[in-house]
Amino acid sequence: MFERFSYKARKRLAIVVLLVGMPLYVVVAVSLVNWLFPDPLDKPPVLVELVIYIGLGVLWIWPLKGLFRGVGQPEPGREDDADDG
Numbered sequence: 753m754f755e756r757f758s759y760k761a762r763k764r765l766a767i768v769v770l771l772v773g774m775p776l777y778v779v780v781a782v783s784l785v786n787w788l789f790p791d792p793l794d795k796p797p798v799l800v801e802l803v804i805y806i807g808l809g810v811l812w813i814w815p816l817k818g819l820f821r822g823v824g825q826p827e828p829g830r831e832d833d834a835d836d837g
Contacts, residue, residue: 754818759827766823769816781808
């Protein structure tokens with residue numbers, strides 16, 4: 753899905769997702785857990801809460817893995833001037 757974007761566009765979109773989307777997703781995830789367990793005195797067991805947060809942590813990256821693939825690598829087709837030494 754994200755292969756049609758240029759390398760620079762994918763890199764910029766990945767930064768936006770990490771700086772804007774990730775904090776919003778954290779707020780949604782915490783709100784979801786608070787909605788599922790509204791009574792602060794009747795919190796879920798720690799392991800249940802951990803499984804929920806791990807599941808939600810994997811869920812957000814699944815549709816975006818194509819966006820982040822290869823973004824940390826050097827731009828394809830560009831020669832690196834640092835190796836001329």
